[in-house]
Amino acid sequence: MNTELASWLTLHQIQGLGNEGLRRLLKIYGNPARIFSAPAQDLQKIVRPAIAAVIAQGIDEKVISPIIRWLDDPQNHIVTLADQNYPQALLNISDPPTLLYVKGRTELLNSAALAIVGSRNATPSGLYNAEIFARAASSTGLCIVSGMAHGIDAAAHIGGLQENGSSIGIIGTGLDKVYPAANRELAHRLGADGALISEYPLGTPPIAANFPRRNRIISGLSLGCLVIEASMQSGSLITARMALEQGREVFALPGSIHSPQAKGCHHLIKQGAKLVECAQDILDELREGSTKVILESTTPEKNHLQLLTHLGFDPVDLDSLSQRSGLTIEALSAILLQLEMDGSVATLPGGLYQRLR
Structure with missing residues (x-):
């Protein structure tokens, strides 16, 4: 068993440690192996005594052995902060995940990307727009990032997979679960031709609180975030807010003044989001006149x-x-x-x- 990977996995599974606690430990000790070799009394100065006691017990092979077996599939990967494949765009958000479960093409993690999000209860027009906007952006090399939900998310993934940029789905469960179940075929396509990402351990069920947290990864991976159809209560507005906080561009597609599904987009436009009518509006804003600028994002x-x-x-x-x-x-x-x-x-x-x- 790879001791370094086993150390990362054990730390990531410790209840109550979290990303912030693990980053504090890494800042002081440098790598997971040194954390496990540190005296418990020293660890207690950084994390709670109960967590320090768990770390002092060492690598838990029983807990991590199912993950090691999961990695036998060549499509499955673990990417940690120490890996060069780790998405560099996430390093500049306030709470970068310390470990990611990935199914599919790891090279997409550092692609220039556009997030497309919106209503789960999308209209036929919204689904059409999501697919054609995603396909147009993907044809220029932008990877389409979304949340694998019904509606706009699913349509955006389908559009992204049709062109060179492909698509990444960020999910709020363990990667061994597909949620919603109706998107099983889409999940298989993303795993084969794009990528699926989760920061949650295998076996994690759909928990409501996990989905808003995964939104910071959707926006964090991307140069900008396009919202297509969103009510005022839509979770897509959370993603848009996170994008703004992370310094990303926010775009919104306007709709009918009579449609509840357009209210969220109109609200974003009033708050300063860029109104877009075609994919070229987004590309012009992101690339500053040259697709090459997008594709040459920092490696x-x-x-x-x-x-x-x-x-x-x-x-x-x-x-x-x-x-x-x-x-x-x-x-x-x-x-x-x-x-x-x-x-x-x-x-x-x-x-x-x-x-x-």
Whole structure:
């Protein structure tokens, strides 16, 4: 069994630790193996005593063995903060997931992407618009990201899968479950020709609270978010709000003033979302005149090289490095972890980092 992966999986399964707690531990200890070798009394200074006691018990092979068996399928993957395949776009959101379950094409995780979301109870016109907007954007190389729900989400995925950009579905259950069940065929298509992503462990059932949380990943992966048909109570407005908070562009398709399904979109437009009438309106805004700009979005390798330049060869703390690079502490911690794993950076006492090569 891969000890490094086993460490990540065990930590990710600990109830109550969460992304924030795990990131705090990683910031201090550098990688999961060092967390497990730390004395319990030291861990208690960072996390609750009950969680420290669980960590002190070591890797739980019984808990993670079903996940290891799941990975026997070549379509299935685990992507951690330490992996170069980890979506670089998520490093700049306030709560990046520390571990992702992925089924399908991992190379799509760092594609330039457009989120398309909207009503589960969409009109025929809304479904048509979602599919043609997604197909047009996908034909330029943009990957279409949505939430695998009925209605607009499903239509957007179908459109995205028809062209080169393909599509990613972000789900709020474990990847061994399909929800809603009616989208089973679509889930199989995404797993084969696109990708499915979840931050939730295998076996996680549909829990209402998980779906708003997964919305931050939908918007976080994307350059912008298009809302097609949404009532004022629609969860799509949550995704749009998260997109704004993350510094992403927000677009909305207007509709009839008499349609309840247009109220949410009109509200977004009043709040400053960009009104769009065709896919070209979105492409022009995102690419600034050239599709090439979209397709040449920052790669993990470029991020790593840029950060190494900011590091220099003298020891430096995270706050200073954040000022030099303009990156958040969360983004820095994730990239530094990746650089440490490949031997480019070392952690020093006192929370300092030093470039090795």
